[in-house]
Amino acid sequence: MNRVRTVLGDIPPGELGVCDAHDHLFLRSAQSPGQELDDVAAARAELAAFRAAGGAAVVQWTPYGMGRRTAELAQLSRATGVRLVCATGLHQAAHYDAELLGGLRGTGLAELFVSELTDGIGTTGVRAGLIKVAGGFHALDAHARWTMTAAAEAHHATGAPIAVHLELGTGALDVLDLLCGELGVPGERVILGHLNRSPDPVVQRQAAASGCWLAFDGPSRAHHATDWRMPEAVRALAEAGFGDRLLLGGDTVVAGARSVDGGPGMPYLLRRARARLRVELGAELVERMLTEHPGRAFAVDWP
Template structure:
């Protein structure tokens, strides 16, 4: 069976995916960010249109279950913009949810993830999970076990929010060591927030994809070290494992609100990477690596 990428308009071959923002949000909401929801479809379309005009062809929305992903609106946005969109299932940290809802779903998380990956009106193409700050709490461990079960049933990739970029090796030990997920099916996110290049190299040596996602976010004091981190990985032979995404999570971060937003990846970062690290690395990061990271030999449980 050939590997395909599951977009909101259906499965496509990896070679059709194109230049990709590998971690972003068109819609998202959380009680931790009251009044800062991304819930405007026209604003999402405007961001996609600017991204497409710069050569962008694909976006991976990491908004998981229960955080306002507005999944039903994604196919229309994809058709109107011409941009491929991957939707996510999964679950974030407990603080983003009502405790009663978490209790209700506790025993059925894997079934929920599998259903959204294989049997929903708009199917997800990845699973999103999240670690805690420098540790894996009980909620994280439970969600990751369910994600691993769903992965084994479907082969879907698992994207991991690393809180402040921490606990990367603990996550790999849990998902890959304890639960048997193949390392190349894991995408570790937010590594630039904890710019320890030794840990980055160890995670890459284990076989995971490494996502540096959020350079458009305001007040991230480590962003200036991102290109140095990419250079270290490339020089160590891991250029084929690097991904980049904008991770826009508030309206003010969008380009339409004078933030860098999704377009900054192609208008700001890509030219710098091409100039300072070489066009081959830029092509790998923005096109070749995402196509491999999100291509799946889908199984139907």
């Protein structure tokens, strides 16, 4: 039976509730020194604000080695009542130091992902519910192919969905050619993120035809110039017959983007973005994008 794997255990997809399908409570990267998401009290306040706005679940896409704070996730979920889904996987090489990557290259990366999905992360007992990987700008380098190959192996062993960071929203078709073409991952098990950052309607329709999930996440402090085009892009996909493949998220990646630190944060998704999308799509589809769709995208018949 399909279940969504949260940090507190597996639940039926219908119990996920209103879900931010792509966000971060904790995040640390060599690319953004001094901008880390690592404040537990701020994370708790952000979740409480999201809950007060009507939110019930958050999928954290922070992968291995980027400060997931897994033990804290379980405690925060209990304290706030917000269901949390944790990721395994690996981001672009630039986000890690060479020593960490060197150590991983001497091990079985797919086995690491499978272990975190099935046995748990470290000694926390928390199991990941998805695999996060990343493409490059209009291309896939050797690191992306290595991580995506391992992600596909882990998917075939567990059924876990694969969530993909598209650099500046590009490279969707290259990712699908590799994951779904060469590596045999079903399209409906792939979630493409950051599509609002490259608002190309032709590519988006071509990607949607694979059966994959299309995640529109924002508002983005770094890529705000494309945020205003998101409702139009989502409406075009719905009118083309792909309304049942859409997900929404906030993608908070630096402390200043949290609502409790003066940014839009997680509550914005429900406080402002939802109302804006209702104008384009109608309330029924928007509510399905926030509830039914995440349940389907992240639910797995776990072994």
